[in-house]
Structures are given as structure tokens and as C-alpha cells.
């Protein structure tokens with residue numbers, strides 16, 4: 005497909021999902037040439053005896069309901085079930101340099117990887133290698149490093165609990181806690197922020213709570229695209245007369261109206277349900293100030309009339325209340341309005357809904373986590389909910405909505421660069437070794453260490469590190485300095501082409517595929533965004549007979565690296581139930597693991613804060629005073645450039661799964677046939693002397709001497725606050741400075757990137 009050919013902008017006026025979604029699924033199945041036999045996988049998705057959808061981490065309606073239709077889940081399954089293949093012929097016919105010149109979309113279209121490959125520098129090509137030789141090569145390189153901290157072990161959130169557990173065990177036996185993972189770029193601000201207030205970095209609600217909530221406030225999240233099954237819960241709440249509010253610089257179309265593809269009546273009559281009743285549009289990164297403003301209103305109203313704050317809850321469960329209220333009372337309205345970008349009237353409207361709510365759920369996504377003050381914003385949200393006693397009771401609570409389908413489980417299994425001493429002690433006891441204590445590198449620190457030459461071997465269990473990370477050109481240089489890069493993957497992507505001096509590309513089974521070990525089908529377990537752990541069995545024949553499971557690949561690398569004296573890797577790989585037996589020894593909450601996942605729907609992992617058991621230092625839920633920073637690099641950039649400075653968010657289109665580009669449309673936002681668009685407010689377009697439809701280049705405005713740019717974008721007038729821009733990731737990752745991270749979480753600030761616009765220098 006020519007990416008520029010049929011590009012056009014046409015506002016979308018219909019409800020989300022509905023006929024448009026069904027049509028898109030039909031197109032996708034056709035494009036991927038999904039074999040009829042593989043279609044059954046679609047129907048087994050999120051069924052009790054089927055597989056967990058590899059799409060997102062939204063839970064399933066108790067895993068027993070009828071097939072929950074989801075357009076983007078279907079796309080994720082179809083992408084894996086495709087009949088296209090990226091086999092040895094592809095790599096024989098094209099050099100790495102030639103492949104590198106192609107778009108992410110084109111790379112994705114080659115289909116599934118089929119055989120283990122090793123990079124041959126003399127021909128600049130990948131050539132086949134046996135599995136045993138590949139494992140031996142990994143072992144040789146790792147054992148040759150003078151210091152285990154010179155290796156880093158990346159994980160993307162599709163890895164199962166079993167694979168993740170073995171992977172962290174291997175790396176810790178080897179001697180490092182260098183576990184950069186996709187979570188570092190995603191919900192890290194949640195995982196680091198919540199423990200200080202409620203004691204654990206996970207959400208406090210389950211799906212059942214959604215059925216009871218009367219108010220749902222959605223911060224910085226685009227469910228119609230990224231968690232489409234969540235629309236079902238939202239619709240039910242709206243139908244009950246509940247209030248739904250979207251806090252988002254964009255009035256995302258998918259949160260306006262929804263047509264249920266599973267409702268024959270709605271489909272036949274073109275009926276639909278209104279979802280959000282109020283849209284509050286803060287400036288990018290304005291959420292801390294906005295949430296603080298609502299909290300201030302709660303305190304003010306309580307001072308005026310009483311009965312607004314849940315004093316009984318506060319007294320019994322909370323610490324730090326007086327200092328917190330004093331700070332709110334002293335905070336200036338002028339500052340809160342200026343920094344949030346939200347008017348007093350809108351703050352009042354939102355506060356009124358919040359105060360009226362009896363059972364409130366606050367959900368959030370990347371709009372809250374990818375900013376400098378993300379940790380403070382999430383703590384403030386938790387504190388706001390505490391003021392009204394909205395944590396740990398039915399129908400109410402905190403709901404971070406995770407991205408990858410098992411990103412939460414991977415962290416639970418110990419994919420964590422800052423492990424606790426207690427966990428390490430236990431792991432050491434169970435396996436009879438002394439795990440490394442020093443904290444390891446997260447994503448940004450790993451890239452910085454590669455730049456310094458301090459990380460030399462990089463192994464990735466899934467994902468697309470080169471494309472997902474900030475400062476793309478610098479990251480490429482860093483990766484290319486490595487001695488060895490190893491990628492375990494299902495489909496070809498950029499990271500398989502941005503490689504170290506030596507490189508391995510190891511193809512793996514996906515979750516939709518049958519995983520036979522010694523003739524017995526193996527299941528793997530995952531934990532969803534609401535702490536439900538369940539088992540997943542693949543249904544499709546493997547894309548190639550040469551594929552190995554992630555568990556088998558990790559076990560193979562581990563045996564070749566740390567040997568099998570302490571761990572019987574082959575036994576683990578032969579029967580995953582044995583891995584679960586031992587996971588249970590390391591984590592108390594996983595008692596009777598095999599028995600409990602055998603039940604339909606699996607089991608809920610205890611989240612103490614849900615039961616008002618606060619695992620904080622004070623033993624109470626803590627109020628935390630958060631000043632609004634006014635001297636950030638963003639503020640300084642504004643001082644330098646004045647009104648011309650724009651703040652860019654990099655976000656997802658409807659036709660992508662993170663760095664995987666399925667297509668060129670973003671239907672709900674009215675973009676067709678192109679991804680190189682940048683949304684801007686018409687008044688800013690005028691002020692800067694451009695016109696709607698102009699071609700512009702984006703120039704980084706971070707003041708560190710590094711030149712950053714992304715060229716040739718179509719400027720689109722859009723309903724977005726003044727001073728803000730929106731564009732897609734990963735095309736704009738080159739503009740995200742590596743050093744710009746969330747305070748206390750290390751997450752790249754990929755939704756507040758300072759840029760300037762220039763008329764495009766690229767000639768057609």
C-alpha cells in the first residue's frame with residue numbers, strides 16, 4: 005500500500021464499534037489471509053477453555069460469557085494467525101540494510117518468523133542457525149562478560165507468568181537485576197506512585213465493581229481503541245443513569261456514543277448509547293493541577309456545608325490529612341486554572357459530579373502516566389478518592405488500565421529492576437543461591453548504559469525496544485554498540501534490524517497457538533488489569549514446526565548460561581505445571597496455583613488496599629502533599645520560545661498495536677490513509693502562520709544541545725487545547741528526549757514533548 009496515496013481527513017460522526025468495527029474485522033481477516041482453520045481461534049478468544057486475548061489487559065466478563073466481540077482484539081489475533089511468513093527466503097533475498105529502509109507497516113506485513121536466524125555481518129544478512137547453536141551462543145557471550153551487570157534482559161508484556169518467572173530466575177542466577185521492561189514506559193508511575201498512598205501499585209477494583217458504580221471518571225485513556233471491551237462496562241453504567249466523565253485534551257469519539265455489535269437491536273436500528281456526559285479538556289500534563297483543584301473544591305465545600313468529606317473513613321484509615329488539607333486551602337486558584345488549562349466553570353462541573361457520586365471508579369491510562377509529574381498526579385488522584393472514602397468498598401476504587409495483556413503478571417513474577425529484599429531472600433531460599441541485591445537498570449538507564457559501553461549484551465523477550473523507546477537515533481547508536489542482541493519474537497520488527505555486532509532472531513509461538521511438550525498441550529497463565537489470574541490454551545497450529553515456546557527458549561538459554569545444577573530447566577520446559585508448583589513456593593499468594601487456575605475464570609490475587617489493609621509505612625492510607633512544579637524543562641522551554649512552543653503528545657491510532665502498525669487509518673479521529681498527521685488548535689495554526697493541511701516538520705525544543713526532528717507531517721485543525729499537539733507513536737519517538745522522565749518513575753514523558761513547528765523542508 006502506498007502510504008500517501010489515499011490519505012484524507014473526514015470527521016467520524018457515527019458511534020464507536022457497531023457496523024464499522026465488523027467491517028474492519030472482515031477486511032483484516034482478508035488482508036492477513038487468515039486460514040479458515042485459524043478462524044476458530046477468534047471464537048476461542050477469552051473463553052474458559054480458550055486463550056487469553058493477546059490484545060489488552062482488560063478483564064473478561066468472568067471468562068464464561070459468550071464471545072465478547074472486540075475489533076482490536078480480533079486484529080491482534082488475526083495478526084498472529086496470519087498465513088504470511090517471514091522465512092529464510094526473505095532474509096536470503098534482502099539485506100538487513102534493505103529491510104531497514106522499509107516502513108514499520110511493511111515489516112509487519114511479512115508475517116510470522118519461522119526459524120531461528122543469526123546475523124552474518126559479512127553479507128549483512130540473517131542466516132539460519134540451529135536452536136542448540138543459538139543457545140550456546142547466548143551462553144558463550146553472557147559467560148564471557150566480566151560483570152553480569154553488563155547484560156540487560158528486556159521483557160514486553162505479552163510474556164506469560166511462566167516465561168517471565170523463568171526469565172527473571174535465569175537472569176538473577178546469572179547475577180543481575182537489569183530488567184528493563186515495557187512497563188517502565190507505560191504504567192510505571194502507577195506502580196511507583198500508588199504504594200506510597202495505598203500500599204500496593206495495583207488497582208483496587210474488579211469487573212463486578214463496574215456493575216455497581218454510579219460514577220466513572222476516565223483520565224487520559226482511549227478505550228474505544230485500546231480497551232474496546234471496556235465500552236461494554238461504560239455503556240451499562242450510562243444506561244443505569246450513572247455519570248461518565250472523560251478527562252482528556254481530546255474529545256475522543258469513542259467515548260461519545262457506542263453501538264454494541266452484539267446487540268441485534270442496536271445494530272438493526274442503528275441505535276447507540278451515549279457514553280460520557282461531560283468532557284473536560286485539560287492541557288497536556290495538566291492533570292495534577294486539575295485533580296488538585298477538585299480536591300480543593302471538596303475541602304472548600306466541606307468547610308462550607310460539612311458532609312462532603314468522608315471523615316469517618318479519613319479518621320479510621322488515613323494519615324497526613326491535616327497537612328494535605330492545609331496545602332489545598334493555601335493553593336492558588338489562579339495557578340490551578342493556569343496549569344490545568346481548565347476553566348473554573350469546568351472544574352466546578354467536574355467537582356459537582358465527583359461530590360454527588362456515591363460509588364466512584366477512577367480509571368486512567370497513558371494520558372496520566374507519561375508526564376514529568378505523573379507520580380504526583382496519580383497520588384493526588386488516590387488522595388482525592390480517599391477524601392470521599394472511595395477506595396475499598398463495592399462499586400468504587402482505583403482502576404489503572406494496563407496495556408499489554410500480561411504486563412501486570414510479569415511484574416508480579418519478578419520482572420522488576422528494583423526488587424524487594426524479601427522477594428530476593430525467598431527466591432534465594434527456594435533455589436539455593438544468593439541473588440544479586442543491587443538495583444538494576446530500567447529502560448532509560450539501559451540505553452544510557454549501552455551508550456557508555458556498560459551494557460554489552462541485550463536480550464529481549466518480545467517487544468520492539470528500538471521503536472518503543474525515546475530518542476530513536478541515539479537509541480539506535482546505543483543498540484548497535486552492543487556485542488550481542490537477542491530478540492525473541494513472533495513477527496519481524498525494527499528491533500530485529502537495529503542490532504549489535506552479533507545478533508540472534510529467535511521465533512516463538514504466540515499465545516493463540518497450540519504448545520505441545522512431550523505430546524501434552526501446555527497452558528500458560530496471565531494476570532489481567534484487575535488481578536485475575538487465569539490459564540490460556542492456544543488453539544491454532546503453530547505458524548512453523550520450528551517455533552519454540554517462550555518457556556522453552558528461556559529454558560534453553562538458561563541451561564546454556566547458568567547450567568542445570570540448581571534448576572532443572574528441561575523439566576520445567578517439559579511440563580509448565582512444574583513451573584507453577586515452584587512459583588507457588590516463591591509467592592504465598594499463589595498457593596494451590598495449579599488447582600486454582602484449573603477452575604474456569606481462574607482466581608483473584610489479593611490486593612490488600614481493596615480490603616482497606618494498607619501496606620504503607622504508617623499502616624494507613626497516606627495523603628501526600630504535592631506541589632505543582634513550575635520550573636520544569638517544559639516551563640523553561642516556554643520561557644525561551646514563548647507562545648510558539650507547542651507541547652506534543654505521542655499516542656496510538658486505531659490501527660496499531662503499539663509499534664505494530666496494522667493499517668493507515670485512525671477511524672474515530674477521522675484520519676485515513678496516513679499516519680504522518682499532527683493535530684493542532686486552529687487558533688495556534690493561525691498564530692503560527694500556517695493553514696489547515698499545511699506540511700510541517702516537528703523540531704525538538706528540549707534544551708540539551710541534541711537536535712531532534714521528525715519531518716513531513718500533515719497539519720490537521722482539531723479540537724485540542726491551545727498550545728497542544730497530537731501525533732502518533734512511534735513516528736514521533738525521535739522527539740522524546742531520553743533524559744526527560746517522570747519524577748520517581750523513570751517513564752519517558754512521551755505525552756509532553758516540547759516542540760516547534762516549521763514549514764516542511766521535505767519537497768514532494
Ligand SMILES: Nc1nc2c(c(=O)[nH]1)N[C@H]1C(S)=C(S)[C@@H](COP(=O)(O)OP(=O)(O)OC[C@H]3O[C@@H](n4cnc5c(=O)[nH]c(N)nc54)[C@H](O)[C@@H]3O)O[C@H]1N2
Nearest residue numbers: 076224225226230251288289369370371407408656661662
Ligand atoms: N488496539 C490497541 N490496543 C492497545 C494498545 C494499542 O496500541 N492498540 N496498546 C496497549 C498498551 S501497551 C497500552 S499502555 C494501552 C494504552 O491505552 P491508552 O492509555 O488509551 O493510550 P494512548 O492511546 O497512548 O493515550 C490515551 C489517551 O490519553 C490522552 N492524553 C494524552 N495526554 C494527556 C494528558 O496530559 N492528560 C489527559 N487527561 N489525557 C491525555 C490522549 O488524548 C488519549 O486519548 O492500550 C493497550 N491496548
Ligand SMILES: Nc1nc2c(c(=O)[nH]1)N[C@H]1C(S)=C(S)[C@@H](COP(=O)(O)OP(=O)(O)OC[C@H]3O[C@@H](n4cnc5c(=O)[nH]c(N)nc54)[C@H](O)[C@@H]3O)O[C@H]1N2
Nearest residue numbers: 160186190466467468472492493495497654662663733754
Ligand atoms: N512515544 C511513545 N512511546 C511509547 C508509548 C507512547 O505512548 N508514546 N507507549 C509506551 C508503552 S505504553 C509501551 S507498553 C511500549 C511498548 O513497547 P513493546 O512492548 O516493546 O512494543 P510492542 O510494539 O508491543 O512489541 C511488538 C512486538 O512484540 C513481538 N511479539 C508479539 N507477540 C509476541 C509474543 O507472544 N511473544 C514474543 N516473544 N514476542 C511477541 C512482535 O515481534 C511485535 O513486533 O511502548 C512505549 N513507548
Ligand SMILES: [Mo]
Nearest residue numbers: 190191407408
Ligand atoms: Mo503499555
